[in-house]
Amino acid sequence: MLKAKNRLGIVFFPAYDWSLGPTHPEREERLLYTHDQLVEEGVFDIEGISEHKPDVAAREDVERTHFCFPEPEAVVTRSHMAAAGGAITAARLVMEGRTDRAFALVRPPGHHAMKSVHGTRGFCTINSEAVMVEWVRETYGRRRVAIVDTDCHHGDGTQDIYWHDPDTLFISLHQDGRTLYPGSGFPHELGGPKARGRTLNIPLPPNTSDEGFLHVIDNVVLPILDDFRPDLIINSAGQDNHFTDPITNMNFSARGYALMNERLAPHIAVLEGGYAIQGALPYVNLGIVLAMAGLDYAHVVEPDWDPERWRQTRQVGKYIEALCEELPKLYFKPPPDPRDTLAGNWHVRMKEIFYDTDGIQESQREMLYDCRKCRGTLKIETRSGRVPLSLGVEIPQDACPVCRAEGYRAFEEAQLKGSFRYVQLINRADKEYLRVGF
Amino acid sequence: MLLGIDVGGTHTDAVLIDDGGIRGSFKTPTDHADLLSSIRAALDWVAAEADAFDIERVNLSTTLTTNAIVEGTTEEVGLFVAGGPGIDPHTFQICRHFHVLSGATDHRGTAVRELSRAEIEAAAKACDADGVRSYAAVCKFSPRNPSMEQTIAEAIGSRADVVTLGHQLTGRLGFPRRMATAYFNSAVWRLFNEFSFAVELALRERGIRAKVNILKADGGTMPLAMARRIPVESILSGPAASVMGIISMCDIALDSLILDVGGTTTDIAVFAGGSPIMEPGGISIGSYPTLVRALLTTSIGVGGDSAVSMLGEQVFVGPRRKGPCMCAGGSHPALMDAFNVLGASRYGDVAASRAGMAELAAAHSLTPEFLAQKAVDAAVANIVAACRELVGQINARPVYTLHELLDGRRVVPKKIYLMGGPAEVMKMPLFRAFQLSVSVPRNFSVANAVGAALTRTTTGAELFADTEKRRMHVPTLGISKVIEPGYGLADAERDARRSLLGFLRQEGIPVREENLMMTHAESFNMVSDGVLSGRNIRVGCQIRPGILHRYKALLGRLC
Numbered sequence: 003m004l005k006a007k008n009r010l011g012i013v014f015f016p017a018y019d020w021s022l023g024p025t026h027p028e029r030e031e032r033l034l035y036t037h038d039q040l041v042e043e044g045v046f047d048i049e050g051i052s053e054h055k056p057d058v059a060a061r062e063d064v065e066r067t068h069f070c071f072p073e074p075e076a077v078v079t080r081s082h083m084a085a086a087g088g089a090i091t092a093a094r095l096v097m098e099g100r101t102d103r104a105f106a107l108v109r110p111p112g113h114h115a116m117k118s119v120h121g122t123r124g125f126c127t128i129n130s131e132a133v134m135v136e137w138v139r140e141t142y143g144r145r146r147v148a149i150v151d152t153d154c155h156h157g158d159g160t161q162d163i164y165w166h167d168p169d170t171l172f173i174s175l176h177q178d179g180r181t182l183y184p185g186s187g188f189p190h191e192l193g194g195p196k197a198r199g200r201t202l203n204i205p206l207p208p209n210t211s212d213e214g215f216l217h218v219i220d221n222v223v224l225p226i227l228d229d230f231r232p233d234l235i236i237n238s239a240g241q242d243n244h245f246t247d248p249i250t251n252m253n254f255s256a257r258g259y260a261l262m263n264e265r266l267a268p269h270i271a272v273l274e275g276g277y278a279i280q281g282a283l284p285y286v287n288l289g290i291v292l293a294m295a296g297l298d299y300a301h302v303v304e305p306d307w308d309p310e311r312w313r314q315t316r317q318v319g320k321y322i323e324a325l326c327e328e329l330p331k332l333y334f335k336p337p338p339d340p341r342d343t344l345a346g347n348w349h350v351r352m353k354e355i356f357y358d359t360d361g362i363q364e365s366q367r368e369m370l371y372d373c374r375k376c377r378g379t380l381k382i383e384t385r386s387g388r389v390p391l392s393l394g395v396e397i398p399q400d401a402c403p404v405c406r407a408e409g410y411r412a413f414e415e416a417q418l419k420g421s422f423r424y425v426q427l428i429n430r431a432d433k434e435y436l437r438v439g440f
Numbered sequence: 441m442l443l444g445i446d447v448g449g450t451h452t453d454a455v456l457i458d459d460g461g462i463r464g465s466f467k468t469p470t471d472h473a474d475l476l477s478s479i480r481a482a483l484d485w486v487a488a489e490a491d492a493f494d495i496e497r498v499n500l501s502t503t504l505t506t507n508a509i510v511e512g513t514t515e516e517v518g519l520f521v522a523g524g525p526g527i528d529p530h531t532f533q534i535c536r537h538f539h540v541l542s543g544a545t546d547h548r549g550t551a552v553r554e555l556s557r558a559e560i561e562a563a564a565k566a567c568d569a570d571g572v573r574s575y576a577a578v579c580k581f582s583p584r585n586p587s588m589e590q591t592i593a594e595a596i597g598s599r600a601d602v603v604t605l606g607h608q609l610t611g612r613l614g615f616p617r618r619m620a621t622a623y624f625n626s627a628v629w630r631l632f633n634e635f636s637f638a639v640e641l642a643l644r645e646r647g648i649r650a651k652v653n654i655l656k657a658d659g660g661t662m663p664l665a666m667a668r669r670i671p672v673e674s675i676l677s678g679p680a681a682s683v684m685g686i687i688s689m690c691d692i693a694l695d696s697l698i699l700d701v702g703g704t705t706t707d708i709a710v711f712a713g714g715s716p717i718m719e720p721g722g723i724s725i726g727s728y729p730t731l732v733r734a735l736l737t738t739s740i741g742v743g744g745d746s747a748v749s750m751l752g753e754q755v756f757v758g759p760r761r762k763g764p765c766m767c768a769g770g771s772h773p774a775l776m777d778a779f780n781v782l783g784a785s786r787y788g789d790v791a792a793s794r795a796g797m798a799e800l801a802a803a804h805s806l807t808p809e810f811l812a813q814k815a816v817d818a819a820v821a822n823i824v825a826a827c828r829e830l831v832g833q834i835n836a837r838p839v840y841t842l843h844e845l846l847d848g849r850r851v852v853p854k855k856i857y858l859m860g861g862p863a864e865v866m867k868m869p870l871f872r873a874f875q876l877s878v879s880v881p882r883n884f885s886v887a888n889a890v891g892a893a894l895t896r897t898t899t900g901a902e903l904f905a906d907t908e909k910r911r912m913h914v915p916t917l918g919i920s921k922v923i924e925p926g927y928g929l930a931d932a933e934r935d936a937r938r939s940l941l942g943f944l945r946q947e948g949i950p951v952r953e954e955n956l957m958m959t960h961a962e963s964f965n966m967v968s969d970g971v972l973s974g975r976n977i978r979v980g981c982q983i984r985p986g987i988l989h990r991y992k993a994l995l996g997r998l999c
């Protein structure tokens with residue numbers, strides 16, 4: 003009889019009654035064949051593998067992570083609360099020691115959702131991994147977390163949320179932004195002034211195959227994880243690098259995904275994208291499940307897999323090798339940001355964000371208090387076609403007294419002046435979440 | 441008149457029931473070496489008690505198949521499997537003649553790798569040379585496309601007396617479970633068939649011409665003719681018989697716990713939403729999970745003979761039994777002795793109970809009454825904890841739609857039905873612990889036979905339709921039809937219903953349409969290249985377990 007080497011909790015929630023549209027990739031059918039495959043394989047009968055119903059995230063879970071304008075209820079549907087809640091359930095299993103690993107097989111995805119949320123972009127509204135990580139930190143205190151995003155698209159939302167957080171290492175492997183949505187994720191994007199090198203982007207050329215991905219894992223990701231010594235490793239397990247994916251151009255296989263997962267050994271994996279729902283997802287998810295449980299996945303081979311046909315060219319291999327020579331330096335010795343501008347005591351960054359799913363354009367002025375004692379209070383002034391000028395203020399966990407005072411002052415001044423339509427305060431130091439403007 | 445016979449682990453019980461209620465009951469020790477002799481004894485009692493001509497139905501619950509598996513007296517089986525992508529089927533090798541063939545069917549039911557005739561032939565030759573006569577063929581995703589299993593059966597041909605095909609057992613998925621279920625089915629097939637002929641002969645000899653039904657673990661019955669094809673369904677039907685007995689004696693409406701407190705164990709079942717709660721996948725036979733549907737029951741080591749022991753200050757009851765309780769001639773104080781000491785019961789040799797409890801109490805400087813009370817408290821606490829855990833597990837079962845996740849119904853027991861030897865004395869302590877009304881049905885000592893007698897035939901069917909492939913299947917009924925592209929959920933529900941009713945009529949099973957319920961009905965849009973290419977439809981329906989319609993009037997009157 004099979005017995006898992008690692009106890010694995012699977013939070014499987016396919017949301018069979020929810021879609022973004024009848025023929026939209028994010029539709030009811032998305033996890034149907036994955037479900038069939040997992041049940042037919044008898045995965046949930048394997049000793050050490052357990053299936054769990056997701057918790058539903060609470061408003062507070064969203065509010066401690068995101069600035070939602072005008073308010074969470076206006077942008078977040080029940081399915082997002084179930085997906086983020088499923089990620090929290092996965093984290094709870096691991097944090098409480100009930101399982102060694104956990105896999106949140108939930109939809110819709112979340113890694114394109116940024117700190118400030120006006121709507122849905124890249125099928126994502128709230129960031130499931132970030133909501134989960136902040137739940138862990140709220141419940142268990144400050145934790146060093148590494149998020150390795152292996153979705154084919156740049157995890158621009160997760161990058162944005164953790165841009166200024168030195169406790170979170172965010173590494174994204176993705177198809178080069180010059181050839182794919184969302185068009186970002188270049189090596190020079192390394193994190194804010196207090197967290198330089200804590201964001202690392204690894205853009206890969208189209209047609210990268212198993213060999214290329216595993217080369218990056220072995221030569222870039224694993225040495226950096228070793229150095230960072232995270233308390234928790236999280237894998238944003240998007241599956242759109244698969245050779246059958248309809249919207250991307252990579253040559254990755256189910257066995258490649260399993261091998262990659264085995265080497266990363268994440269505590270928690272969360273499903274992100276992946277829309278080859280018949281040809282890829284059943285096999286990739288099975289491969290990931292078996293790898294996480296420490297079981298043999300050698301027979302997880304797609305019926306139409308032909309390694310010769312999908313082998314990357316020598317040119318692609320050379321390009322990746324050269325990239326892997328340079329990238330670790332950016333983590334170990336990150337160069338200062340030439341665009342960093344200090345206005346008074348605040349580092350200022352201007353951002354334009356496009357919500358492709360909802361057709362919204364958001365403009366932001368982001369300000370980080372230049373503090374030597376802590377990571378600094380954050381302010382985001384934001385407006386879009388949907389939301390008049392509004393403000394979000396975040397006082398970080400373990401904020402110094404100065405940053406705490408700066409945060410409160412910004413929140414109170416905004417209310418007195420009345421120049422902002424909505425104002426939200428995330429006070430992680432005192433676990434206080436306030437919003438005004440209704 | 442109905443005859444219910446339950447061949448149990450210790451006793452064989454029989455009851456005769458007519459419109460007026462229980463007409464008589466009979467109990468005899470079960471002869472494990474010769475189950476048939478126990479049945480004959482029951483039939484002799486029937487012959488003396490009633491006119492054989494009046495008996496219209498004989499329902500039988502037997503440990504025959506269970507015992508054969510536990511004792512390892514089953515037949516060798518040639519199990520032929522085809523896996524394809526996924527977990528290596530060799531991992532699930534269940535028997536010696538286990539042959540993995542190289543064919544594969546995917547989740548849509550598309551053959552992605554053909555079977556090799558030469559491989560099947562070689563495997564069949566090897567089995568044949570070893571004298572194997574019983575076979576089973578199981579392919580991954582066979583409920584979506586049974587053709588590979590059929591091909592294997594044809595290739596084995598007359599070398600087999602029986603070939604169990606995985607898709608004929610159930611339309612539900614679970615390849616390892618299907619392998620185990622098909623294997624066990626073929627392993628007990630001959631034994632069960634021989635037994636069933638002997639039973640029919642014994643009935644005929646006594647002039648009983650009634651239809652014979654066999655009890656299943658899901659609390660329903662199947663006609664003997666069907667049981668001969670799928671004898672594996674007769675396994676582990678004992679607990680279901682008792683639960684169905686309580687359900688047929690008492691008119692249960694609210695969510696309830698059903699507790700059967702025996703000598704060494706307490707069995708717990710849950711009734712909710714109008715029927716008993718089922719195992720999610722199927723029952724486990726030894727360490728092998730199967731696809732045999734079963735009532736969900738859990739068993740804990742607390743019963744009348746459970747030993748009372750102490751570790752430091754702590755008083756324990758069970759899980760071990762050190763012989764019978766002292767009032768029944770045992771040498772170690774047990775739970776029943778504690779009730780005797782407390783004056784709650786006067787069972788057997790009360791003085792022996794007092795002496796035994798006093799000795800154990802004195803060794804820990806306690807009074808016998810104090811120890812007895814602690815023992816009863818411990819037993820009750822164990823039962824309460826097990827019930828809470830079971831209900832918790834039921835409420836934590838995974839669901840797959842937002843509707844179920846956010847608006848799903850929770851099971852909250854409102855009432856307790858209690859049976860078994862210590863039932864009367866356990867009633868008050870359990871009432872105090874649960875703060876729920878506790879009923880002890882009058883005739884609980886023959887609940888198993890009553891359950892066997894009164895329960896109706898259950899069966900189910902699963903339908904899969906794929907409008908892109910233009911095909912509809914009901915695997916267990918052997919139905920496969922071409923469908924129109926416009927085939928929808930309503931068509932599928934109608935076809936599932938009709939198929940099941942048609943099958944039941946053909947088998948001569950009287951069925952009332954109102955007992956047929958849909959278990960699930962889902963239709964998914966399939967999309968290729970951004971446009972709708974078809975619908976993937978899954979529908980299930982079943983006759984759920986319950987009491988025979990003609991005897992509905994008895995509900996509540998036997999309680």
Ligand SMILES: [Zn+2]
Binds near residue numbers: 155276
């Ligand atoms: Zn993606």
Ligand SMILES: [Zn+2]
Binds near residue numbers: 376402
């Ligand atoms: Zn500070």
